[in-house]
Amino acid sequence: MRKMTNLWALGFLFFGLLATSASCRRVNPNQLTAELLPLEGNPLIHLKILLKVGSANDPAGKEGLAQLTFNMLANGGTRTMTFKEISKKFYPMAASVNLRVDKEMSVFSGTIHRDNLEKFYAIFKEMLLDPGFREEDFARLRTNQLNFLEKTLISNMDEQFGKEILNLMLYNGHPYSYHPAGTVETVASITLDDVKAFYKEHAVQGNIIVGIAGGYSPDFPAKVKGDFAALPEGFTPRLSLPQQRFPAGLEFLIADKQTPATAISMGFPVSISRSDDDFFALWIAGSHFGEHRQHVSLLFQKIREERGQNYGDYAYIEHFIQGRDKFPATNYCRQQQYFSIWIRPLANSNRHFVIRQALRELRRLVEEGIPEERFELVRTYLLNYTRLYAQTLDERLGWQMDSHYYGYKDFLAEVQTRLPKLTREDVNRAIKKYLNFNNLHIAVITQDGESLKRALLENTPSPITYANPNMPRHILEEDKIIQAYPLEIKAENIKVVPAAEFFKKPGVPG
Amino acid sequence: MLKFISIGLALFLLSASPLPSQASKVFPYEYKIEELENGLKVVSIPLPNPHIISYYTIVRSGSRNEVEPGKSGFAHFFEHMMFKGTKKVPRASYDEFLTRLGAGTNGYTTDDYTCYFVVFAGRENLGKVVETEADRFINLYYDEEMLKTEAPVIEGEYYASVSSPDRRLAELLRDTAFEKHSYKHTTLGYLRDILDMPHQFEYSQLYKQRFYAPDNTILLIAGDFDHDELMAYVRKYYSSWQRSDYALVTPEEPPQKAPKRAHYPWPTQTLPRLAVAFHGPAYSDETIDKAALDLLAEISFSRSSPLYQKLVIEEQKCQTLNASFPDRRDPHLLTFSSIVKKDEDLPYVEEEIFKELERLKTEAVPVDQLADIKSNLKYSLANELGTTDGVAGTMAFYINLATDPGTLNRLFGLYEKVTPEDIQAVARKYFVKTASTVITLSGGKGQ
Numbered sequence: 001m002r003k004m005t006n007l008w009a010l011g012f013l014f015f016g017l018l019a020t021s022a023s024c025r026r027v028n029p030n031q032l033t034a035e036l037l038p039l040e041g042n043p044l045i046h047l048k049i050l051l052k053v054g055s056a057n058d059p060a061g062k063e064g065l066a067q068l069t070f071n072m073l074a075n076g077g078t079r080t081m082t083f084k085e086i087s088k089k090f091y092p093m094a095a096s097v098n099l100r101v102d103k104e105m106s107v108f109s110g111t112i113h114r115d116n117l118e119k120f121y122a123i124f125k126e127m128l129l130d131p132g133f134r135e136e137d138f139a140r141l142r143t144n145q146l147n148f149l150e151k152t153l154i155s156n157m158d159e160q161f162g163k164e165i166l167n168l169m170l171y172n173g174h175p176y177s178y179h180p181a182g183t184v185e186t187v188a189s190i191t192l193d194d195v196k197a198f199y200k201e202h203a204v205q206g207n208i209i210v211g212i213a214g215g216y217s218p219d220f221p222a223k224v225k226g227d228f229a230a231l232p233e234g235f236t237p238r239l240s241l242p243q244q245r246f247p248a249g250l251e252f253l254i255a256d257k258q259t260p261a262t263a264i265s266m267g268f269p270v271s272i273s274r275s276d277d278d279f280f281a282l283w284i285a286g287s288h289f290g291e292h293r294q295h296v297s298l299l300f301q302k303i304r305e306e307r308g309q310n311y312g313d314y315a316y317i318e319h320f321i322q323g324r325d326k327f328p329a330t331n332y333c334r335q336q337q338y339f340s341i342w343i344r345p346l347a348n349s350n351r352h353f354v355i356r357q358a359l360r361e362l363r364r365l366v367e368e369g370i371p372e373e374r375f376e377l378v379r380t381y382l383l384n385y386t387r388l389y390a391q392t393l394d395e396r397l398g399w400q401m402d403s404h405y406y407g408y409k410d411f412l413a414e415v416q417t418r419l420p421k422l423t424r425e426d427v428n429r430a431i432k433k434y435l436n437f438n439n440l441h442i443a444v445i446t447q448d449g450e451s452l453k454r455a456l457l458e459n460t461p462s463p464i465t466y467a468n469p470n471m472p473r474h475i476l477e478e479d480k481i482i483q484a485y486p487l488e489i490k491a492e493n494i495k496v497v498p499a500a501e502f503f504k505k506p507g508v509p510g
Numbered sequence: 511m512l513k514f515i516s517i518g519l520a521l522f523l524l525s526a527s528p529l530p531s532q533a534s535k536v537f538p539y540e541y542k543i544e545e546l547e548n549g550l551k552v553v554s555i556p557l558p559n560p561h562i563i564s565y566y567t568i569v570r571s572g573s574r575n576e577v578e579p580g581k582s583g584f585a586h587f588f589e590h591m592m593f594k595g596t597k598k599v600p601r602a603s604y605d606e607f608l609t610r611l612g613a614g615t616n617g618y619t620t621d622d623y624t625c626y627f628v629v630f631a632g633r634e635n636l637g638k639v640v641e642t643e644a645d646r647f648i649n650l651y652y653d654e655e656m657l658k659t660e661a662p663v664i665e666g667e668y669y670a671s672v673s674s675p676d677r678r679l680a681e682l683l684r685d686t687a688f689e690k691h692s693y694k695h696t697t698l699g700y701l702r703d704i705l706d707m708p709h710q711f712e713y714s715q716l717y718k719q720r721f722y723a724p725d726n727t728i729l730l731i732a733g734d735f736d737h738d739e740l741m742a743y744v745r746k747y748y749s750s751w752q753r754s755d756y757a758l759v760t761p762e763e764p765p766q767k768a769p770k771r772a773h774y775p776w777p778t779q780t781l782p783r784l785a786v787a788f789h790g791p792a793y794s795d796e797t798i799d800k801a802a803l804d805l806l807a808e809i810s811f812s813r814s815s816p817l818y819q820k821l822v823i824e825e826q827k828c829q830t831l832n833a834s835f836p837d838r839r840d841p842h843l844l845t846f847s848s849i850v851k852k853d854e855d856l857p858y859v860e861e862e863i864f865k866e867l868e869r870l871k872t873e874a875v876p877v878d879q880l881a882d883i884k885s886n887l888k889y890s891l892a893n894e895l896g897t898t899d900g901v902a903g904t905m906a907f908y909i910n911l912a913t914d915p916g917t918l919n920r921l922f923g924l925y926e927k928v929t930p931e932d933i934q935a936v937a938r939k940y941f942v943k944t945a946s947t948v949i950t951l952s953g954g955k956g957q
Contacts, residue, residue, distance in 0.1 A: 043892065044892070044893065044896050083823060084819045084823055084824075087813045087814045087819070087823075088814045090814075091812065091813065091814035091882055091883075091886050092881075092882040092883075092885040092886055092889075093885070093886075093889055094885075094886045094887075094888075094889035094890040094892075094893060095889075111893055111896070113889050113892050113893070115889075116889070136823075136824075136826075139826065140822075140823065140826045143826065143851065144829055147781055147829065147851065150779070151779050151780050151781050151953070152780070152781065154779075155673065155778045155779050155780050155953070156673055156674055156675055156676075156780055157673060157674065158672075158673040159670065161673075257778060258777050258778060259672065259673065260669065260672060261669035261670075261672050261673075293616075294609075295593075295605045295608070295609070296605070296609045304663055304666070306659070307659070308659045308660060308661065308662035308663045308666070309662070309663075309666060310663070310666035310669065310670070311663060311666045311667040311669075311670045325614055325616075325629075325899070326614065326616070327614070344666065344669075344670050345666070345669040345670050345672065345673075346666055346669060347665070347666075347669065377606065377609055377610065378609075380609075380610050380612070381609045381610065381612050382612070383612065384610070384611055384612020384613075384630070384631060384632075385612035385613070385614070386612070387561065387612065387631040388562065388612070388613075388614050388629060388630075388631060391562065391897045391898070391899060392896060392897050392900075393896065466658070466659070466662075467658045467659075467661055467662055467708035468655050468658030468659050468708070469658075470655050471655075471659070499778075500778075500779065
């Protein structure tokens with residue numbers, strides 16, 4: 001047993017050295033690359049096939065094609081097996097293929113116990129390399145995609161709906177402008193031939209990163225790479241994206257629907273990503289202002305904790321998707337990023353007040369910067385919290401891949417090196433450079449949007465009341481300022497649109 | 511004196527062997543249970559994963575405990591109040607401690623229990639975490655004004671999911687199916703009770719006294735730590751916590767004598783929903799019924815089942831089809847639910863579900879299908895146990911049910927024993943039309 005273990009260790013060392021030397025060699029853009037994370041003895045193996053292609057690669061008029069195409073692989077049959085047969089084979093292994101499609105990358109993944117690796121991989125490989133493209137799978141998956149756009153997104157999930165309206169405002173006329181599911185009109189126009197053509201064009205070696213993590217045998221990566229090398233050589237050129245349009249003043253897009261609660265998302269483009277040195281300083285600012293679902297968030301403290309307005313209030317300096325627990329999900333890398341504030345649904349009666357409050361807090365952040373004690377606290381927080389980011393195999397491999405995308409050997413290790421060197425002045429400089437409070441896109445989902453529009457334009461005072469008759473004096477004093485906080489908004493910058501009109505076709509409706 | 515129970519399970523590291531074929535070994539880690547004199551039970555699961563420690567406090571009080579009128583949602587509300595700090599460590603200091611620690615921390619409330627967790631890196635921080643957590647559970651302090659400020663947050667949480675028809679469906683199902691038992695309401699509670707929470711300061715004190723006590727609480731710690739060191743801290747900081755000895759009596763649900771039905775007209779467009787439910791048994795790792803029902807749910811409604819394949823894949827009438835038989839301390843519902851694609855197909859899908867249940871009463875399940883299901887359950891569990899927090903999160907649920915991690919192995923032992931005849935027997939026993947509740951929801955034209 002001991003001898004066996006040693007042999008395995010040597011094997012991993014050998015393949016690890018190969019991987020290292022491979023990364024030092026010049027990469028042929030027409031061929032696939034691999035990300036390996038061997039963890040000897042781990043009973044699980046996580047497989048990822050990352051395609052450097054996403055919804056931004058959809059042809060004009062066929063928005064939603066990347067998602068539908070890749071869904072045909074993850075949730076459809078292969079040439080030799082129906083999806084029913086695949087489901088039956090996967091079931092005893094508790095296996096599945098998960099799919100995530102974002103703007104510029106898409107990931108197929110699965111975690112499997114090593115008892116079942118061989119059986120699972122044989123099917124996984126066939127699903128991706130030899131898809132069946134059956135009419136019945138196409139009809140089922142396209143209908144599901146249309147139902148999501150027509151009914152679920154605009155009617156059943158207002159928090160997500162608000163974020164998608166903000167996305168539309170940020171990227172109107174840009175390849176990022178729509179949800180990866182596309183729009184009703186364009187998905188309805190997609191044919192099975194479109195799907196086959198998209199697959200043929202983009203399922204090429206240079207677009208693929210093979211990722212493997214866990215307790216696999218030393219020869220497994222070569223097998224996977226060999227199998228996927230059967231795809232034609234070639235690559236999809238990296239998208240040359242147009243510049244994002246910066247909002248001119250406070251621009252509102254209000255989705256009007258019957259609802260007792262108002263959902264709000266707001267933001268603007270930022271010119272940096274994780275690749276830039278300034279990212280780390282701006283990250284501290286973002287975490288201080290609105291760390292996702294943590295008490296340290298200033299917005300959370302002011303809106304929820306002090307005033308009990310809603311369930312939570314957060315801010316982000318890059319596109320954020322929640323993964324396991326509250327940690328950031330991986331493999332959503334993008335060339336262009338944006339700053340955003342997410343106000344979770346609150347009573348319609350308090351919507352105007354909270355819009356004012358969020359904008360006023362943003363102004364204070366930009367004008368006054370981060371206080372010294374908060375700088376030190378948040379930096380310590382991030383240094384420790386990021387140590388929890390990569391726990392599962394999926395997370396560990398995901399962070400490894402994202403590190404390389406943004407030009408780091410190990411981004412989480414970089415955090416430990418970079419953050420201690422930052423000063424409060426670095427953070428405040430980054431705030432001044434990248435954040436602003438005068439020019440924002442503001443997406444609102446609410447009832448009677450016209451009355452909100454009038455109130456915003458007329459700067460109507462918006463006092464709120466509390467269940468607690470003895471609210472602290474300093475809060476009531478601050479409320480007096482907030483309820484009258486003036487917002488300079490041009491009438492043409494507030495648009496009210498019935499909720500059901502969104503996402504029928506690309507662009508802002510109406 | 512401490513009561514010391516050491517359970518030396520055969521150390522069967524997942525990392526060293528293939529998945530065990532014997533059900534007794536599905537939970538492979540060694541663990542220890544100790545109990546303080548005040549009744550506080552401590553389950554410790556040291557794991558080889560470096561750095562990370564998951565520290566869970568499981569209070570065996572959830573919406574099940576909300577037996578008094580007007581108090582629905584109170585367990586969840588009290589979970590919020592548990593973050594208000596103490597006189598020694600006020601809220602701001604508590605937040606700062608966790609922030610500096612960089613901990614992943616939160617609480618959640620379920621039907622049967624409320625769970626608080628602190629997941630952090632570095633075993634050198636363990637002592638301080640135990641001290642701080644013990645302080646807030648023993649010495650929680652808030653005044654009426656703090657409660658009045660927190661109460662509207664629950665209203666906000668209600669609004670966060672107000673656009674979800676699935677939540678409305680679940681609320682209506684429970685409210686219709688149950689007559690007496692506190693499972694009648696969801697953990698969030700009725701909106702009318704949520705709106706009254708600002709006036710419940712006195713009741714909140716009574717609630718704490720009854721349920722936030724060591725004899726109703728279990729600590730579960732998994733990860734990179736030394737058991738003896740942990741116990742030294744626990745004894746030091748938790749021993750002064752006073753027992754409650756409060757005995758909760760949950761109302762017994764009377765047998766349902768006639769079918770029930772309700773419909774919810776969703777104001778805006780949505781895909782229609784259907785739920786078909788029956789009253790089932792409580793969780794048990796001793797009697798076969800619940801285990802057999804768990805397998806039945808997989809046989810008839812998993813993605814590989816004939817009905818799923820027919821309705822979702824082939825006929826494409828449904829977008830989803832699920833069975834949910836939650837494990838609860840008291841008898842709960844066996845629910846089959848579906849998101850249907852067209853309103854007019856709701857009756858057809860309902861009929862197909864009832865037909866499938868009738869079939870299960872008369873046709874024996876093939877033995878190989880049963881073997882596939884047992885295999886699926888074991889590998890699903892193995893996937894969940896892949897990280898420190900996966901172990902803690904999974905085990906927290908089972909410990910709430912049985913107060914003992916051994917229940918997981920006993921449950922899987924029962925799964926191994928289930929026969930096709932057991933499946934038929936539970937189908938006949940529980941899927942009786944007169945005890946069914948059917949809920950439908952369909953959308954309107956509004957925006």
